Amino acid sequence: MARDAGPQDWELLGLAPGASLEEVRAAYAxxxxxxxxxxxxxxxxxDEPEREALLARLDDAYRAIVGGLGGGTAAxxxxxxxxxxxxxxxxxxxxxxxHPGAFLRHHRVVRQVATGQLAAETKIRASMLELLESxxxxxxxxxxxxxxxxxxxxxxxxxxxxxxxxxxxxxKMRAALGESP
Amino acid sequence: MxxxxxxxxxxxxxxxxxxxxxxxxxxxxxxxxxxxxxxxxCRVVLIDADLGGANLHTILGMPARGxxxxxxxxxxxxxxxxxxxxxxxxxxxLVSGSRAPVDSANPRYAQKVRLLRHxxxxxxxxxxxxxxxxxxxxxLDFFLAADHGVVVVVPEATSVENAYHFLKAAYFRRMRxxxxxxxxxxxxxxxxxxxxxxxxxxxxxxxxxxxxxDPTAAEGMLREARRFDPALVVNRVQRPxxxxxxxxxxxxxxxxxxxxxxxxxxxxxxxxxxxxxxxxQPAAERYPDSRFVGALRGVVDRLVGGxxxxxxx
Numbered sequence: 001m002a003r004d005a006g007p008q009d010w011e012l013l014g015l016a017p018g019a020s021l022e023e024v025r026a027a028y029a030x031x032x033x034x035x036x037x038x039x040x041x042x043x044x045x046x047d048e049p050e051r052e053a054l055l056a057r058l059d060d061a062y063r064a065i066v067g068g069l070g071g072g073t074a075a076x077x078x079x080x081x082x083x084x085x086x087x088x089x090x091x092x093x094x095x096x097x098x099h100p101g102a103f104l105r106h107h108r109v110v111r112q113v114a115t116g117q118l119a120a121e122t123k124i125r126a127s128m129l130e131l132l133e134s135x136x137x138x139x140x141x142x143x144x145x146x147x148x149x150x151x152x153x154x155x156x157x158x159x160x161x162x163x164x165x166x167x168x169x170x171x172k173m174r175a176a177l178g179e180s181p
Numbered sequence: 182m183x184x185x186x187x188x189x190x191x192x193x194x195x196x197x198x199x200x201x202x203x204x205x206x207x208x209x210x211x212x213x214x215x216x217x218x219x220x221x222x223c224r225v226v227l228i229d230a231d232l233g234g235a236n237l238h239t240i241l242g243m244p245a246r247g248x249x250x251x252x253x254x255x256x257x258x259x260x261x262x263x264x265x266x267x268x269x270x271x272x273x274x275l276v277s278g279s280r281a282p283v284d285s286a287n288p289r290y291a292q293k294v295r296l297l298r299h300x301x302x303x304x305x306x307x308x309x310x311x312x313x314x315x316x317x318x319x320x321l322d323f324f325l326a327a328d329h330g331v332v333v334v335v336p337e338a339t340s341v342e343n344a345y346h347f348l349k350a351a352y353f354r355r356m357r358x359x360x361x362x363x364x365x366x367x368x369x370x371x372x373x374x375x376x377x378x379x380x381x382x383x384x385x386x387x388x389x390x391x392x393x394x395d396p397t398a399a400e401g402m403l404r405e406a407r408r409f410d411p412a413l414v415v416n417r418v419q420r421p422x423x424x425x426x427x428x429x430x431x432x433x434x435x436x437x438x439x440x441x442x443x444x445x446x447x448x449x450x451x452x453x454x455x456x457x458x459x460x461x462q463p464a465a466e467r468y469p470d471s472r473f474v475g476a477l478r479g480v481v482d483r484l485v486g487g488x489x490x491x492x493x494x
């Protein structure tokens with residue numbers, strides 16, 4: 001499943017290889033909107049199967065690039081893989097129902113667990129954990145899988161009520177994707 | 182570019198306003214861009230190339246008589262200079278478009294080349310061509326030969342669709358000139374034969390695949406691609422969410438063609454446009470302080486002030 005990011009992935013996001021994570025996220029979010037089903041600005045530029053394939057490739061490229069972060073693939077995407085073991089926790093814990101991704105990150109950092117460690121323990125890829133923590137809902141798989149990921153992470157971090165945290169995460173994800181609960 | 186055939190005298194900078202679909206304000210924009218340029222002290226010739234649908238004379242308040250561009254294209258007038266008439270705006274003159282039947286709406290290639298050659302000899306700083314709606318696909322050569330190709334679009338699906346249709350047609354017409362021709366043809370055919378396997382979904386990706394297989398062919402294609410540099414103007418914007426349309430379309434074009442496509446201006450719906458047409462006086466004169474004219478001045482600033490200065494390069 002894991003795949004190295006190639007030049008075509010960066011090209012797809014309109015970035016030069018080595019752009020910052022912030023730039024990657026912004027470029028990805030912008031294109032998800034630009035090539036969405038109701039977007040006027042790209043209307044008729046691609047036919048429908050092409051447009052859907054383009055969106056799938058954007059997801060794939062984004063995962064491959066962000067996958068360079070924290071998963072032991074530093075050599076492949078240097079700009080995205082700062083050799084920082086674990087960031088310092090900042091401020092109080094965010095509310096799980098408002099910022100479930102940040103909530104997970106906060107508790108991981110408080111417990112001094114690196115993403116790679118959590119990945120090893122949960123068998124969830126580091127790039128996926130990164131997407132989970134950054135609430136990159138468009139790049140994540142279907143909510144049913146995300147629910148499982150969140151429960152596993154919460155258990156690994158020994159948080160209370162893993163199911164409840166997963167529920168809150170999925171609720172926010174569905175709302176962001178415009179789905180009914 | 183196409184106009185740089187007469188090195189001794191400075192040739193006019195050629196603007197082509199196109200984009201398919203009628204009724205989106207191309208003519209009004211072309212006429213008022215020309216007036217704005219003239220107001221800045223430039224000598225400007227406005228050329229109505231909307232064959233069969235000409236109406237620049239109406240926008241400028243000129244009578245519908247005298248020889249037209251069709252007379253030149255059909256060689257009833259030998260020199261373009263003979264059919265240029267002055268307008269009420271100082272510095273601005275007009276070549277009227279045909280009010281004649283549609284059979285003249287598709288001039289032959291030789292006549293288009295002749296027109297470009299004559300434009301280059303006009304004693305003017307700028308030549309602004311209104312390529313019209315219905316016939317503008319016949320006018321792709323002018324669009325490609327122009328120093329500034331401007332595509333006008335309004336925030337409607339039909340207009341966006343036409344703009345992309347027009348841009349794709351222009352791009353592929355440009356790429357047909359890529360040299361060495363046989364080698365380019367073979368390299369493109371080879372890549373297209375593996376469209377699915379190579380996952381090619383845009384001209385930009387095609388070019389990248391060709392570059393992997395045949396760098397010489399790709400170099401020739403890239404030379405042409407670099408000369409494909411149209412810009413967008415969004416007209417008749419009413420809703421706030423459409424203010425980003427030009428920039429977003431520019432990004433989509435960049436992703437697709439691999440060429441930057443700037444948005445020169447976003448023009449909000451302004452009732453002075455319809456009023457000035459009724460009054461048969463260009464808005465840039467009648468309503469110089471309107472939002473419409475202010476936005477057009479921004480378009481001119483962006484083209485004349487910026488990279489547009491590299492004229493004839």
